[in-house]
Amino acid sequence: MSILDQGPPDYKKMIPPIIKDNYGKWIYHEIPKPGVLKHVSETGDELFSVRVGSPRLISLDFVRNLCDLADAYCDGYLRFTSRNNVEFLLSDASKVEPLIAALTEKGLPVGGTGASLSNIVHTQGWIHCHTPATDASGIVKAVMDDLFEYFGSMKLPAKLRVGLACCLNMCGAAHCSDLAIVGVHRTVPRINDEKIAKGTEIPSLVASCPTGAIRPNPKAKSVTIVDDKCMYCGNCYTMSPGMEIMDGKNDGCAILVGGKVSNARNVPSFSRMVIPFLPNNPPRWPEVTDAVRMIVEVWIAHARKGERMSEWIERIGWERFFTLTDIPFSDKLIDDYIFSRETFRTSATFKY
Amino acid sequence: MSILDQGPPDYKKMIPPIIKDNYGKWIYHEIPKPGVLKHVSETGDELFSVRVGSPRLISLDFVRNLCDLADAYCDGYLRFTSRNNVEFLLSDASKVEPLIAALTEKGLPVGGTGASLSNIVHTQGWIHCHTPATDASGIVKAVMDDLFEYFGSMKLPAKLRVGLACCLNMCGAAHCSDLAIVGVHRTVPRINDEKIAKGTEIPSLVASCPTGAIRPNPKAKSVTIVDDKCMYCGNCYTMSPGMEIMDGKNDGCAILVGGKVSNARNVPSFSRMVIPFLPNNPPRWPEVTDAVRMIVEVWIAHARKGERMSEWIERIGWERFFTLTDIPFSDKLIDDYIFSRETFRTSATFKY
Amino acid sequence: MTEKKTPQLDELEKGQWPSFVTEIKKAAATNAASEDLLHLLERSYEDRIGHWKHGGIVGVRGYGGGVIGRYTDLPEEYPNLAEFHTIRLAQPAGWFYDSKALRSICDIWEKHGSGLTNFHGSTGDIIMLGTTTDHIQPAFDEFSEAGFDLGGSGSDLRSPSCCVGPARCEYACYDTLEACHNITNEYQDEIHRPMWPYKFKIKFSGCANDCTASIARSDCSVIGTWRDTIQIDQDAVKQYAADGLDIQDRVCDKCPTRCLKFNSETKELTVIGEDCTRCMHCINYMPKAIRAGKVKGATILFGGKSTIVQSAFMSWVIVPFMKMESEDDFAEFKDLMGRVWEWWDENGKTRERIGETIYRLGMGKFLRECELPPVPQMVFRPRANPYVFWPQDEIIK
Amino acid sequence: MTEKKTPQLDELEKGQWPSFVTEIKKAAATNAASEDLLHLLERSYEDRIGHWKHGGIVGVRGYGGGVIGRYTDLPEEYPNLAEFHTIRLAQPAGWFYDSKALRSICDIWEKHGSGLTNFHGSTGDIIMLGTTTDHIQPAFDEFSEAGFDLGGSGSDLRSPSCCVGPARCEYACYDTLEACHNITNEYQDEIHRPMWPYKFKIKFSGCANDCTASIARSDCSVIGTWRDTIQIDQDAVKQYAADGLDIQDRVCDKCPTRCLKFNSETKELTVIGEDCTRCMHCINYMPKAIRAGKVKGATILFGGKSTIVQSAFMSWVIVPFMKMESEDDFAEFKDLMGRVWEWWDENGKTRERIGETIYRLGMGKFLRECELPPVPQMVFRPRANPYVFWPQDEIIK
C-alpha cells in the first residue's frame, strides 16, 4: 500500500560515514587530477570523489553497474551531481586508482571537474516529449563525443557549461549557459480545427499567445493565426493539441552563448543568440557540432586564463566575437521582444 | 513681407574673423582660469572665450547689454552654449581681464568650465506652460544661488550637469543629467466632462494613457479613470484640457541622479530616482536646495578625482549611495514600468 | 520487430561518450516498450519530428501531479508505446544514494516500467521513463513501500533541490540538505496537489557559486551568504604566494569591487569589508586562506524561470539576509513562503510564474502586500522613470 | 496695478546668480504684459499652480508650426496675458551671433512682444516669449526681413542644433555647423509644416563628448567619430609626463577598454587600436598628445527622446560610420533620412516617436524596410530570447 506524502528519502540515511563524521567540517579541497576531488576536513579526514560522465538516459543495467562499483569501492555510497554526473565517494585514497581503472574499462569517462567541459544539461527531445523542435540525447552525444577531450582534462580557460533544450520551454534551462543549443520551430502552427473544437478553451488559447497572433474563429469553434505576428514559440501548442507546430523540414537548433549562473566575479547573465538556425541533421548534427567546436576553439585561443565565455566576450565586445568567429551577423540576432531596448547600443562607442 | 522657408541665418556671417581664419585648425585648449577657455590654432592664433552665466529668461535690456559688451571687447561677436551660457569670443588676450571686470561689475558670473557646475538646463514652468508640476526659473535660481561657489570655481570632482523639467514631458531633458529635478504630479486628473465633450476625440484620449487607466464614458461623452492604474504622468492632459492634473497641494519635485550623456569612459546613462517627492515651497524651495546640496557634498566628499556622479555611484554601488546620503529607500524607487526587469538585482552580490 | 534496423541510432553508439542508444538497447533486450522506443526514435531521426501525442492526464490515487502522460501518435506501428508515461520520483537531498536504495528502484522498474530512467531530470527528480496506465498505481505503491514518493508536475510546487553543501563542500553557508529536506517535507501537499496559477520551483545553493543554478532555474532561489566580512588567514596567504599563485593578478584584479589589497612586500592580503559583495571569487581561488564571515545565512531571491512566455527571468533579491540555521529560521522562511504564495495565488493569472506576476503588477505592490521592507539591495539601480504610484494616505486631501 | 506687491518673487532677486525676476521687472518697466506676467507668477507662487490654459493654436501664414499659443486662465485679473504666445525663431548653427543681429531681434520684439525672451529654448530655438495673436504675423514679417525664420513646433522636424565644432573645438570630427546648416535648409518644409506622427529632432555633435546631449535629446543623433586609430605624439606624451600628469592613473586606468599602455620607463604611450572604442577620454585628457584618427566621419544613431510615454530612450547606433565631409556625404545622410522618415510616417502611430515605433515593430523590420545592413555595432549584445521572426523565403515549403 502506498503511503501518501511521506516525502523524499532521508538523505541522512544515505550519506557515507565519512561525510556524517565531517559534515560541515570541510576546510578545503584540491583536484589531484581531472575528475577527482579531494576534500579535507578539519578533523584531518580526506574524502575522494570520482566524477563520472553519464548519458543520463540510462538502463537499469547501468544503474546496477554503478551499484556494483559503489559496493566494491565505496561501501555502496554514491551521489549524482546537479549536472547529472555520477560521483563515487571514497574514504580510502588507495581505492581511487583502482576505481578509475574499473570505470575506464567499462567505458565510463572520468572528468568534468575544474576548467573542463562538464556534462550537458538536457531534456527529453524525441525520446519522450510532445513539442520538441530537435532531439536532445542525440545532439548531446554528438557534441560530447566531439569535445570529449575537454571532459577528461582541465585545459580550458575556465569551466564550460553547455545546456540543451529541445524547445523554447527550455527545460534544459539553457538560458544561462556558457553555450546553449536550443530547439527552434520556424513555421506557424497548423491549425487543426477538429482537435481545437474538441477540447480547447478558446479564450485561454487566444490569451496564451504572447504576440496576440491568435484570433478566435467562432464559426469553426476554433481559431486563426495572423501569420506575420507568430514567432513560433509553441506556447499555443502547449495549450492545445490543435496547434500543430512540429515541422520536420523547418525545425532545428539555435546557438546561444555567454550565459552564466554563478556570482563569482561578474553577475549572472543570460545566454545570447549568435546563430539563429542550424538544421536537424541526425544522427550526428554535423552543423551543430562544428559550430560548437568552432566557438569553443575561438574562446580557447583568445580568452585569458580563468575567463569564462561570458567574461571573455564582454571584455572583447560582441562586435569582436562576431569578427573572431566569423559568424555572420543578421537582424535575426537583434532583439525585438519586450526587453529589446536594453540591448540596443545607446552609445557612440564600439569596436569594428 | 515675410520670406517663407529662408531657414536660419547663415552662421558663416556671424563668426568672428579669428574663427574664420582658424576654422577646423584648433589643436588644443587650456582653461587659464575658471570661465575662460584658451583655444590654440595650428596657425598659432589664440582665441579666448569667456563664459558667462545667464538666467536664460532675459529681458531685451539684458541682450542689449551683452551686445554692448561684445562691441566693446569682441568686435561684436558672441555665442551661446548648448547649456544657455553666453560666450564672449576674444582674439585679443589683453581684453580678457577688462571684460571680466566689466562683467563682474554688472553682476554677471564667469565660470561653468571644467570641473564646475554649469548652468541648469531648464524649462518654462509657471512662466509659460500649461502642464507644470513645479516652477522652473524659480528653483533654478534658488539652486544656482545655493551652489554658486561651484559655478565660478573648478573644485568639483568632475563636471556637474543639472537638469530641471517642470513636468514628465521633461523638456529639460533631465533624464540623462548628473542631477535632475523633475516636477511631478501625484493625484489623478480631475475629469471635466464638459471640456472633454467639447473638443476631445475620446478614442485618442483613451489610447493616450500608458497604463490603460482611462475608460470611455459614453453617457457623458467623456471618460472615467481607474484611479489605481493612474501614475499621474499627465499624458492625458496633453491630449485634452478636460483632464485637469495640476494640484497645488500635491504637486512637487522628484530628484534623480547619476545620468550622463558623454561617451567618455563609461557609456551614457539615465538619471535614476532617489527622492520621489519634495514639496513646492516657493520662493526658494528649501527642501530641494537642501537635498541637492547634500547630494553634491556627499559626492564631493567621496568621489575620486575625475569621477562624475554616475561613475562614483556605479563604483560604490547604489546601496552605498543610500547609506552615505542617508536618503530613505522606499518601494517608490523600485521600477514598476516596462523595463523594470533590468533594474532588479538578479545576483546574490551586493553591499550593505 | 527484430527485423527492423536502426542505422542512424547505431551511429550514435560510436564515439567515446557513453551512449544512450546502447542504454536503450540494453533495456530493449528484455523490454518490449524499450524496443519499440528504439525504433520509434529511429523513425523520428528519419522524419525529424517527435512521435508523441499532445499531453494526457494520468496519475495515482490521492495525488494530482507527479506523472506525465504520454502516448505515441503511431500506436499501430509501435503498440508497446501506446502508453508510455513518466513517473517522477522525489530525489533525496543532495542526490545521495546507497546502492540498496538504487537497487530497489531498479527492481520495481523492471517489473513495472520500461527499464529506462533519467538520473536525474532537469528539475531534480528521478525520472522513471515509460510505463502503462495500468502499472502506474502498482509501481507507485511499491516505490512508496521502498521509501520513495512522487515529485511534482503541473501547477504545483516542484521537487526542491539543493547542492551538495556541507556534506562535501567547504563553502556552504548553511545546511542546504537539511533546509531542502525539511522544507520539502513541510510542503508535501503543495507538491502533490496542484492548486496554483502555475508551477513553482525552489533551489538551495550553499553559496554564491550557485551550483544548483538556482538563480536561473527556480522561482525561489536560496543562496548562502554571510553578513559580516571574509576571514583571511595571512599564513595561508603567504603559503599560496610561496607556492607561486599570482595573487595580485588572479585574485585582486578579478575581485569585482577591487576591495582586496595584496601587499607584495609583506605578502599580506587585506580587504575593505564594506566594499566586498561576497561574490566568492577570492574564496574559490584561495580556499585555504580565505573563508566566509562568521555570521552565515542566505539571500532569498524570487522570480527565476526560463524563456516562455515573457522572456527568461533570473531571480532577484527579496530578502538580502536570512538566518538558516535552526528550525526557527526555517519557520521564518516558511512564513515568508506562505505570504508570497498567498499573494501569487490571489494575483497570478493562469500559467503566470510568480516573476511574471510581480513584473506585471510591480515590485512595490508585491512588497507592500507581502509585508517585505524595501531595501536598495533589491535593485541594481533605482527606477529611471518618474512614474510613481502614490499611496492615497500620503496625499494631501 | 503698480499697487500689487510681489514679496515672494522679490526674494528671488537676492543671491548671486543673475535673477530672472529682475529681468521680468526690467521688461515690466515698459511692457504691460510683462508687468502682468510678474504678478501672475507671484500668484502662481501663492497658489502653487500654473495659470495658463491648455494649448491653443495660432500661427503665421504658410506655416503650420513655430508658434505656441498661450492664454491665461485668469484673463479678467491679468488682461494683458489674455494672449501670450511664444514665437520660436531658428537659431544660427552653433548659436553664433553678432551684435547687429541680436539688436535687430530686440528692436522687433520691443515693438511686437513682451520684451522677454529665452536665449535659448531647450531644443535650441530663440524663444520670443509672449505676444498677442494680432502681433504674430507682423512680428514674423519683420523677423523674416531681418533674416530670421521660424523654428519647429508640433509634429514636425524641430530646429536641428549643433555643437560649436570646428569653429572652436579641436575635437570636431566633422563640420557640425555646416552639416547642421545645410541639412536644416534642406528640410525647411519639414520644419514648417507638421505632417508626421510626432515631433522629430536632430542634433549634431562633433565627437563622442556629445556636447549637444544628442544621444538623450534627439531622435537622430549625429556624433563625430573616426574609423581608424588614434594618433599619438610621443614627444607631447613625454611633455605631459614631465609636467606631472599621472598618465597611468588618470588616462590608462580610466580607458574603458584598457587598451592604452604607458611605459613608465620610456614614457611612451601605445594603443591597441582594435580595442579602442573611441570614447574620447584619453584625447580629452591629453589633447596636445592624442588626436582622433585620420579617417573622420560620424556615427548615426536613432531613437532618443525623453520619458513620455514608453520611458526615455537614448539613441542607438544605426550607421556606425558615415563620411560627413562634402555635399555628397550630406546627400547620403539625406537619403538615409528620407528612407527613415518614410518608414516612420507609414508605420508610426499618432504621437509615437520614431524610437517607440522601432521598439514596437522591431529593429529587424525597421532595418530591412529601410535597407540598412545589420551589424553587431547596433547592439550592446544580441537577443537573449529565441523569438526570431523567420522570413518566408528562408523557409522550406
Ligand code: SRM
Ligand atoms: C558537484 C556540484 C554540486 C552538486 O551538488 O552537484 C559542484 C561542486 C563544486 N563546485 Fe560547483 N558544482 C556543481 C555545479 C555547479 C554549477 C551549476 C551548473 O553548472 O549547472 C555552477 C554554476 C555554473 C555557472 O556559473 O554557469 C557551479 C559553479 C561553481 C563555481 C563558480 C565558477 C565560476 O567561476 O564561475 C565554483 C568555484 C570554482 O570552480 O572555483 C564551484 C565550485 C565547486 C566546488 C569546488 C565546491 C567544493 O569546494 O566542493 C565543487 C567541485 C567543483 C569542480 O567540479 O571542480 N562551482 N557549480 C555540481 C557539479 C556539476 C557537474 O557535475 O559538473
Ligand code: SRM
Ligand atoms: C560650449 C560647449 C559646446 C557648445 O556648442 O555650446 C562645450 C564645449 C566644450 N566641451 Fe563640452 N561643451 C558643452 C556642453 C557639453 C555637454 C552637454 C550638456 O552638458 O548638456 C556635454 C555632455 C554632458 C554629459 O555627459 O552629461 C559635454 C561633455 C563634454 C566632455 C565629456 C565630459 C566627461 O568626461 O564626461 C568634454 C571633455 C572634457 O571635459 O574633458 C567636453 C569638452 C569640451 C571642450 C573642452 C571642448 C573643446 O576643446 O573646446 C569645450 C570646453 C569645455 C568646458 O567648458 O570646460 N565636453 N559638453 C557646451 C558648453 C555648455 C555649458 O555652457 O556648460
Ligand code: SRM
Ligand atoms: C522532464 C523534464 C526535462 C528533462 O528531461 O529533464 C521536463 C519535461 C517537460 N517539461 Fe519542463 N521539464 C523539466 C524541467 C524543466 C526546467 C528546468 C528546471 O526545472 O530546472 C524548466 C526551466 C525552468 C523553469 O521552470 O522555468 C522547464 C520549463 C518548462 C516549461 C516552461 C515553463 C515556463 O514558465 O517558462 C514548460 C511548459 C509548461 O509548463 O507548460 C515545461 C513543460 C514540460 C513538459 C511537461 C511538456 C509540456 O509542455 O507539457 C515536458 C514533459 C516531457 C516528458 O514527456 O517527459 N517545462 N522544465 C524536466 C523535469 C524533470 C524533473 O522533474 O526533474
Ligand code: SRM
Ligand atoms: C520651450 C521648451 C522648454 C524650454 O523652456 O526650453 C518646451 C516647451 C514645451 N514642450 Fe517640450 N519644450 C522644449 C524642449 C523639449 C525637450 C528638450 C530638447 O528638445 O532637447 C524635450 C525632451 C526631448 C524630447 O524631445 O523627447 C521636450 C519634450 C516635450 C514633450 C514630450 C515628448 C516626448 O515624446 O516624450 C512634450 C509633450 C508633447 O509633445 O505633447 C512637450 C511639449 C511642450 C509644450 C509644447 C507643452 C505641450 O504639452 O503642448 C511646451 C510649451 C511651453 C510653452 O508654453 O512655451 N515637450 N521638449 C523647449 C523648446 C524650445 C525650443 O524650441 O528650443
Ligand code: SF4
Ligand atoms: S524543452 Fe520542450 S520539448 Fe524539450 S522536454 Fe521541455 S517541453 Fe519538452
Ligand code: SF4
Ligand atoms: S506559436 Fe507562439 S506566437 Fe505563434 S501563434 Fe502560437 S503562441 Fe502565438
Ligand code: SF4
Ligand atoms: S517640462 Fe512640461 S511643464 Fe515644463 S515646459 Fe515642458 S511640457 Fe511644459
Ligand code: SF4
Ligand atoms: S495621468 Fe497618465 S496614467 Fe493617469 S490617466 Fe492620465 S494618461 Fe493615464
Ligand code: SF4
Ligand atoms: S553552491 Fe557553494 S556550497 Fe553549494 S556546492 Fe557549490 S560551492 Fe559548495
Ligand code: SF4
Ligand atoms: S568575495 Fe568577491 S567581492 Fe569579496 S573580496 Fe572576495 S573577490 Fe572581492
Ligand code: SF4
Ligand atoms: S561635441 Fe566634441 S567637437 Fe563638439 S564641442 Fe564638444 S568636444 Fe568639441
Ligand code: SF4
Ligand atoms: S579613446 Fe577611449 S577607448 Fe580609445 S584609447 Fe582613448 S580612452 Fe581608450
